[in-house]
Amino acid sequence: MIPRIAITGFALAAALSAWSLAAAQDFATEDVAAVPPDEPAEELALVALCLEQADAAPDSRAGRSGTGCIGLAAQACMAQPGGDSTASMIGCTAQETAFWDGILNESYQELIAEAKGWTHPGDPRVTTEMAPEILLRQMQRDWIAYRDSTCDWNARPWQGGSIVGVIRAGCLLDETALQALRLRRALHDEQGMR
Template structure:
């Protein structure tokens, strides 16, 4: 995937430039704990911003790319955890509805198709974002920032659904 390659190159380049890069996932964790609902979208970018201030990592394209990529990976981990919760809960609901003979369409296949389509959208959107830089040195950080923002937004969507489903089972 584009993002993984960019993160590896960005981290290597940042270290080669002598930039000690540090990303703290607790920045996002604390923000999410302090906010609810749509206000959580303000958490997207905070981890990267903090990372860029540590040891002046944001002073180079490599440092910025690393920080954006590290936050993107953080959101991706949160997204995957929420996705697994939603698949499990929706799977239970699908089974119950099938047992009752419901004509409702199953949710798990729709969820999986939505996620596949979202990945394609994210990748295409961020490839386009990079292309707007005309091959300039800002393309890498711009692509990483795009992936971070879109992955964060999708993670928040799935986290909200997981929390809703977990609330319904309690």
């Protein structure tokens, strides 16, 4: 079983690792552009491959595994020359967050499409407010508020410091990836019920 990453564990580990690397190199990369690569395809391919392998595992259900894939692209990006600056760490993390957000949105749209096919069962105890589409939309709105509040809370101890952006970006990555995995699992479960 893959252990669950603490919400800010990735961000804090990445920040400390990058800062240690910078100190060890005596800031030798100052002249290197401090931005993530424009084409992060290679780093993002690591995450995609990890997810494929997790889904192919004999004891795996889609979305149940995959937590070990979170942060792979961001870490690889930060390991590149210039990836140890605050701006690069945030940029690298944001690129992977966008990747997971794409998976999240794809699964969400497929779940919405399936939910639109719901017909009321005729049971008076089942109200129209229980329609899967309504519940799914509300769940996602609630999750967005939860994600934002959680990441604000997790970054709170570092307010005023340059690390706050890295911590918040890492939290957004963790939370977005976990929600993407949950929606992938829900989609897989819905499709398996047919």
